Amino acid sequence: MKSKIWIGIIGAIAAIILIYYFTSSSSAESAGILVSVKKGEFVIDITTTGELEAKNSVEILGPKGTRDYRIWNMTIQDIIDEGTLVKKGDYVATIDPSELTNKLKDSQLELEKIESKFIQTKLDTSLDMRKSRDELINLAYAVDERQLVLDQSKYEPPATIRQAEIDVEKAGRSLEQAKENYKIKRQQNIAKMQEVSLNRLKEQRNLDGMKDLIQDFTIKAPEDGMLIYIKDYNGRATKTGSQINAWNPVVATLPDLSTMISATYVNEVDIRRVEAGQMVEIGLDAFPEKRFTGKVLRVANVGEQRPNSDAKVFKVSIEVNEKDDLLRPSMTTSNRIITEKAENKLFVPLEALFNLADSITYVYKKSGLNAVKQEIEVGESNRNEVIVKMGLEEDDQVYLNKVSGMEKSDVNLLPELNGKRKQEKLEGSKPNVPDTIRKDSAGGEFKRKRKAS
Template sequence: MKKKIWIIIGVAALILLFIGANVFRAMNKEELTVKTTQLKNQEIIGNVMIPGSLKFADEEYFYNEPEKGKVGEILVKEGDKVTKGTTVIRYENDQLHLEKEQNALSIESQNLKISQLKKQLSDLSKKEKDLKKEVGDKEAKKTIDPERDQLKLEQKMADIEARQLKIQRQTIEKQIAELAVKSEIDGTVLTVDQQSASAVSQTPKPIVHLGNVGKLVIEGVISEYDSLKVKEGQSVTIRSDVIPDKEWTGKVTYVSVIPEGNEATMGGMDDAAVQYPIEITLDSAEMEARPGFKLIMEIETDKRTVDAIPSEAVKQDGEDYYVFTVEDGKAVRKNIKVGVTSGELMEVKEGIEKKDKVILSPSDTLQAGTDVKVK
């Protein structure tokens, strides 16, 4: 009797379980609603995203140059505005001034020697005239010519030495002029370090650092693949993690044709990553970021109209991309071939048609054949 009761209870439990499963499936069927989109012709922008560092477009460092002498004066202070050609540092070199004075004396002495040789040649010509009267032209010439040739040779050597002394004078004057070190840019004095003017170190520090604070650039590197797409003149959007609510614009103004670290990358190191330096110039100098800030640059490499759908509709399985479409109330998985991604859009080259209803944001548990209802 008890066995019969247990059998009845078991059958009832199975019936209840079956009914519950059907109810659960029915409830799920009613709740599985989806939003869809369709393939459309849309303008997309291909881009390359790389990091970069903000720097002055023009800056100049002045280090101690002991070969010029000792630093006599630093003629600027921090915050000064300077123009190209402004004397920043003046060196003192007594030895050069002594060499200049000695050279001047040598030139004066040589000029006297040349004048004396010219006078001797003139006197020799007079002597020749008098001798012609006494012994005739032929004998006079025979007597005078050797002496004249010797004087002309000495005169020629004296002229050469005089020219050498003048070249020496120009060299000394140039060295003295270089004692006044001048700025090669317009800019602002950023730092002045008096101690570096006399310190001797294996890692010298600049005495003066100039920078053009009104002109900033961003420097970065691109891969060999991206170097085929990035060109001068392309537009760039710039962002900073430090200032997340701001963005700036600029343009690519330089793309190197030679990879960074030329000797290493072109000297047979096959495993070395090849990277090409680039430079971005900002459209506006008004930027809260400071030189040294790390920035993210999004370079627009091309702009075209393609068939695209929102990226959120696309799923990836290894190297394969796929979407789910709705056909006769069921989810259908379709593999697609994609192109470039631009913002929230992804190019679709093949796999679906414009009439297909593509499910947006499909869940990871969605499977082909699942009953779906379009919202």
């Protein structure tokens, strides 16, 4: 009888142990996905979206010299399709010449007016000079007459002779004055003719210049190549109906497809980590199976505000190392800029991090059949993972989400961080807990931060 009682007691205890084992094990397993702490090379990168363009290209320019005729903006009346292969001298586009045509007509009317004024001035000066010459001849005759009277009055009384001498002197002086006036009037009329002649010449040159310029409103290819539309500040292609300005009359480009670059934009938070010469992994949205390498060619020194984005971004040019016929201008690229590589580092997914009161970073670490809240010290992070400086070992396992039933459990604190926590508490600062930073193609960012349990 006693043996049966002991057997029953032992069986009950075994059943309780088995029930506890399976319930606790299933509870821990149902808590979420377990991942192991990894150790190895940790890559810190920045991912952006870019657009392919040729490193070198030939610009197809519209008419030059339009500023001389106060034409500041011109409209593209017609342009061939983007991607068309052209030969040197082939037709590319037509610029609307209506504004220049109106100015040309006005110039023709102005030239006719100046021509009429030129003829009128020429006739007026000719008549004026003829009148002056006739006056000189008449004054010379008057001097001869006075001299003849003087010669005939030598037997007259002295008073009469003196009067005749005075008349001769007055006539001679009038003649000399008329000669001086003639010289001045001649110079004056020459100046008048020069003025109208210069006005006529200036307007004639202006008209001839516009006649030559209007020929440039039909644009032809300067070299062989594939025609690519240029884009304005807002990213819109310059095509039929678009306007170009007189300071930069570029209509399209003929890219050199042998060397391509990916033009991308990095937000102001990450730009400090980007430098020329850094390696880049490049993918094509159109051909996901294709992978290329590149390097950062240059980084803009001045930020800009892109359309539909509140963040300031900096333009970064990435040169593609490989050559491939698939690479075409305007293709969308995914760029992974490798900013730093750290060797022999422990790291875990960002999803495994949790915060307590914005001062303690911890993970749910698997410990035997259960889980514990373990404080960790974190370092640099990338898009998916973060370096663990302290608190975990290689091959430890952590959960990617909260373990149910542990909301009120204590966190196993690291003694090494006590002084740091006290200092942060005194300064009222928060620890450097990395957020997951997701960047869109325009350089904006989305942040995801774990809330305290």
